[in-house]
Amino acid sequence: MKIAPSILASDFSRLADELKDIEKGGADYVHLDVMDGRFVPNLTFGVPVIQSLRPCTKLPFDVHLMTYHPEAYLEGLEAAGAHMVSFHVEAVPHLDRMIHNIKDRGIKAGIALNPGTPLASIEQVLSLLDFVLIMSVNPGFGGQKFIPYTLDKIAALSAMIKEKGLSLSIEVDGGVNRDNAPLLKKAGAQILVAGSSVFGKEDRAQAIRDLKV
Ligand SMILES: O=C(CO)[C@@H](O)[C@H](O)COP(=O)(O)O
Numbered sequence: 389m390k391i392a393p394s395i396l397a398s399d400f401s402r403l404a405d406e407l408k409d410i411e412k413g414g415a416d417y418v419h420l421d422v423m424d425g426r427f428v429p430n431l432t433f434g435v436p437v438i439q440s441l442r443p444c445t446k447l448p449f450d451v452h453l454m455t456y457h458p459e460a461y462l463e464g465l466e467a468a469g470a471h472m473v474s475f476h477v478e479a480v481p482h483l484d485r486m487i488h489n490i491k492d493r494g495i496k497a498g499i500a501l502n503p504g505t506p507l508a509s510i511e512q513v514l515s516l517l518d519f520v521l522i523m524s525v526n527p528g529f530g531g532q533k534f535i536p537y538t539l540d541k542i543a544a545l546s547a548m549i550k551e552k553g554l555s556l557s558i559e560v561d562g563g564v565n566r567d568n569a570p571l572l573k574k575a576g577a578q579i580l581v582a583g584s585s586v587f588g589k590e591d592r593a594q595a596i597r598d599l600k601v
């Protein structure tokens with residue numbers, strides 16, 4: 389299991405130190421939640437902050453775009469050395485074009501799905517994707533409660549991927565903790581995003597170990 393701590397739950401006044409702490413603690417990626425205050429009812433940070441964080445850690449950047457017009461961020465994210473970028477299927481009418489736009493820049497492409505959005509919305513483009521991000525809370529805020537029915541969705545996606553003979557990864561985001569991590573693994577998740585369950589703990593290394601089921 390790979391762990392991607394979300395800096396949304398970190399101390400924004402000490403971002404460089406927070407990144408060093410999770411790198412030392414065994415994180416696999418840094419999850420960066422970009423919110424535009426329109427697609428979701430919250431506003432976080434954009435490309436300039438992500439670019440300024442790049443020299444602070446060796447960890448690969450996993451950028452989750454909760455925005456309309458996510459294509460507008462790609463040039464800056466490419467310059468910031470983003471490793472993987474996900475955008476929301478609910479925000480983009482041209483999935484095929486957007487996936488190629490990401491991959492042509494040498495960035496791994498993922499689509500994020502809100503809890504209520506069916507898997508059928510991405511079935512046609514599944515073979516083009518490097519990963520799918522299943523939201524297990526409604527996007528916009530950290531610290532929310534995990535929505536249990538998303539476990540079935542993860543299992544169904546995992547079966548769909550196998551049936552099609554594909555090898556993309558399943559990432560899960562929202563309310564992930566040490567209690568549901570084993571269930572998420574069993575359902576087929578390979579990357580767990582964790583905000584409060586890592587940054588909310590004093591000992592980040594232990595928190596990351598607890599999630600590495
Ligand atoms: O994308 C989002 C929220 O919209 C997440 O990445 C959160 O930042 C996860 O935080 P926790 O639910 O783990 O506290």
Ligand SMILES: [Fe+2]
Nearest residue numbers: 421452561581
């Ligand atoms: Fe996220």
